[in-house]
Amino acid sequence: MFKTEFYRKALFQEGIGLNTIQVEEIEGLEKKLNQSFLRIALNYGYVSRKDWKSTLIKNGIEFYQFDYSNLSQIPKGDVIASNLHRFLDLLAFPIHQDENNLEIVVADPSDGININFVEEILGQKVTNILISEDMDILKALHVTYGLEYLDKAVFHIYDKDRDVCAIETFTKSQLIFIGGFITLCLSLFLFFPVSVAIGLNLLLNVLLFFSITFKFLLTLYGSKFEVSKKVSIEELESISDEELPNYTILLPVFKESEVIHKLVYNLKNLDYPLEKLDIKLLIESDDEMTYNAVKNMKFPCVFEPLIIPYAQPKTKPKACNYGLYFSKGKYLTIYDAEDIPDNNQLKLVHSLFKKIPEDYVVIQCALNYFNKKENLLTRLFTLEYSYWFDYMLPGLDNLDVPIPLGGTSNHFKFDKLMELGGWDGFNVTEDADLGLRAYAKSYKVTVLDSTTLEEANNDFFNWIRQRSRWIKGYMQTYLVHMRNPAKLLRKVGIKGFFGFQFFIGGTFFTFLIYPVLLLFLLLIVFLKSQILDLLIFWSPEDTSNQILAYFNVFFPDWLVLVAIFNFAVGNLIMIYVNMIAVFRRKAYSLMLFALLNPLYWLMHSISAYKGLIQLITKPFYWEKTNHGLTKSTKPHSV
Template identity: 65%
Template sequence: MLNHYRNDIFLKSGLITQEVYAQIEEMSKSLNKSFLKVTLNYAFLSRLKFKEHLQSLNISFFQFDYTSLSKIKKELTKEEFDFLLDQNLYPLTLKEGKVDLVTADPSDDISITRFKVFFGYEVGTIYIGEDLDIVKAMHMTYGGVILRKAVFELYEKDTKSSALETFTLRQVLVLGILGFIFLSVLLFYPVTTLIGLNLFINLFLLLAIGFKFLLTVVGARSETIQKISQAELSEIKDEDLPYYTIQLPVFKESEVIYKLASNLQNLDYPKEKLDVKLLIESDDEVTFNAVKNLKFPCIFDPVIIPYAQPKTKPKACNYGLHFSKGTYLTIYDAEDIPDSDQLKMVHSLFKKLPEEYIVIQCALNYFNKTENFLTRMFTLEYSYWFDYMLPGLDGLKVPIPLGGTSNHFKFDKLIELGGWDGFNVTEDADLGIRAYAKGYKVTVLNSTTYEEANNAFYNWIRQRSRWIKGYMQTYLVHMRNPAKLYREVGLNGFLGFQFFIGGTFFTFLAYPVLLLLFLFYIFLTFDISSHFVGSLNTEIINFFKLIFPEWVIIISVFNFMAGNLLMIYINMIAVFRRKSYSLILYAITNPVYWLMHSISAYKGLFQLVSKPFYWEKTNHGLTKEHKPETE
């Protein structure tokens, strides 16, 4: 039975103070959300504390059966869906013009009255349920239409931009014809063909690494990322700031939910202007229960994504788009620690940029950089990638593949682009290319989000194989029509795409080949073969000498040595912008780190054929360090 005295629930119990009560009531009116929705989603009260208080009043909670949820209408309009979510209400059954309701707040007669007016139904029995259970029931009951859009909208709007079809018929035919020609030539001219293939691999590898070196040089000279001063930030007034959506896609991340809630509290942005969506998969009971039992207040509005394949981050983010209300939108991973003023910096920069700039990419780096060898190498890699490579792309006006988080969008333009491709496992890089192809611009900003560097070998391989597989997907999608891509992005963009997107995975695939040739060169040069004549077939050795004549091996060895030296140099200079001088000697071990990339690349290539949409889960929360280090 409804208790109409909210004071008894919240004030007399001491759950919140009179001052906070007034603030919540004001926000509830301005946002048109229920009192409890604002209380729990804007960090005024923890879910666990509210739950325990209701239990102390001997209130029992309604238990949903998610396998047999009833509907009051076949489908809800988007307006009706949003209304029920905002009021924390779930309608159970409709009988003779009356609806039974589940509410999360026993004292909330205001939302009940709003329901009667909005739907025109009388209310029958009222049950009390936990707010997250109501949210989950709502999405699982009425989220089907939105879920389909989240998965297939890009494919249906722009089929050729979706990675749903890994290889098009034309690509299969072209690859088949090229393969047939290669095998035919190989049959008749085996030595010349193999030498030619070797030279092609070496030439492309040299150009790809040379292009990255050029980007580093341009990025090192570029001052374009120094765009917003502290003086400009200090002039921003809270009342002038827009509504800002933050998406937080999580999956089996209960171990970092507490850190996430704490990190969000540190953002320097008006609480009432944040629209933080925590995206939870409906079958992820671990994270769901962790959020239900959080011991301290948190700023996020949980969105439960109904089950559907592919189970990917972009699908979850697309679903979340339909419940987002910000002028701008960004994505953070669960363990991310963004600079506290990042949102204000992005807003200030968007106000200064021309209209065609629709995405701002902030730098990513790691807070556990000195934990072990892997985290040190990961930090070196991210430092040169975000502090030099991306500014270099920006300086050369080449399409910028976005990073996985801290990319800030103009919301309306993101919707215009069709959101993310739910079938691409590096949806961020793909979206950056699609934005550029549509005539929009991406730029970078000198604000950092700190993440957790992967500190476990097999976990790192899983993550990196997914990234490289996604680059392969992105390359295949945008090379379905090379002439069209050239027209859309121009010569600089086309060449940049070849050497940056294509060159990235090609380099890792080719690296073991060059390594073997280097070892073969050592084998021959120092006449090591003479010690194995008894066990090795001399004819085999002579055949290898025939297809890899000395001049070819010299070119391969030069590329191998030059490529490694260039990447060591790039890694070394990466430490200077962030003054991480303790990492500089680790750059020498880059050849070993590259070999790990090659393992990941071949795993990604195998999965590209066997299970292209499979999202290799990266486990977070493995580190013992939780704060950015200062040098």
């Protein structure tokens, strides 16, 4: 049995250097939150894990090392599984039990009170105590006793309503429809080649025109609300800390050790009572890079590490779903590791939720970038996010049509999020899918004029990886909700149905068809110019005219004019949309870069075709976006 000569004062005050006031604060939170003293000290920014480990080593403590590949449940493992949350709070892992012995691993050798709790739960006296780091104990508990929660995190949507789960990419009926449509087009082309070629070309041009026009009208409509404030300064100042509810923040990370330090700093700037923040850092159990980075932090952190047992698919929504079962807030939001939210964002959300009707269950805040001027790519990326979050989403909001949520800074009523089943672990744009599922249940989403700054991708190939996943996810979401178009129409109504077609379907459609129309126009220029004559100078004189005549049969002049008009007007509209996007944030220096939007769209097209290939070959693959690449050292105002 471990000797109790190391008391709390010796470890925390003399060893680490906590003052009396800090100890009293931790003890107050310990009683209020019903968590162990060490857990409070580590997760609420009083003690760093590195300092705690050093203190124990100086006092002669030897650390127990878990063999995670060979962990087994003790005879009363079902009792621990049903009390998993309590054991996580106690930072204790029972490693051996028989009739005469109970051996446990704890993180705090001075915590006699919680050791007694373990004895009460298991109905047996502890005979031996081993010491380990808190994160090692958390990992052992999660990978051993968290499997029921893991199963729910992966399959809850599928078990609840498999018709809205992306586990099946193409249904049998969709494959029959796609195959039948292609077969029909090819068959008709054999008999009516000219009519089919003209008809398909015209159809693609019309759909592209309507998709771009829809986004243009959304932007104009959204611009009417660019200076509106949904929560006034007076309303914000009237909020007292006592009335604020507990707030859960999920922080999914994967191989992001390079931004953990920034994350800790950003969280400290949040204007919200510390004891009412329930911050979960979601770490995959096989992500040794991030896991070790957190263990070796030299300064205190304000978050609770939550270790997710290994399972496929390895996606952000699966990780967030697992975090749901350990969340304690009335509201819940997600931030990425590099996010810098407005420091009053949580209070703004609380205030807005109080004043809007009960059927509003999600509030989406705007996203923008702190490294907007780093290079050409970050400038174009900032323009895109500015018109998307500052104009188009407010336009969707005020038209009351489905809003595809952004990946972060979407704030939920926790009970309604659980009612919706959380996120689809198989969908790689789980946010857009959840926005539509909420709308289909007659719940509403609104947007808030509060900004979270992120790191804009400054590397071309990294940007392609990120964007191909996003577009693949839009394709996934479209296929899932269009399995039964009539059912979708009944759920979301005519306005919601067509909003979904043009905003979700139209987004990836425009990127896929854009290079096709561009090649078509280049072919026209080639055939109409003298270049062809120069290339076939060795042939008879009328060869050029014959090729041009054959081309004119399939592409008559009126269709050429339609295509040129569509291409020119479409690009001008998107350039204009990007230009007006600078006004809300007064980023006027970016305006001329909007002229490069046609080039930026080509990058989207590359991503779209990559996403389409992955949709067929590996639909659940989460292509990792590398963060921490920016050389920007401080946020720029946008």
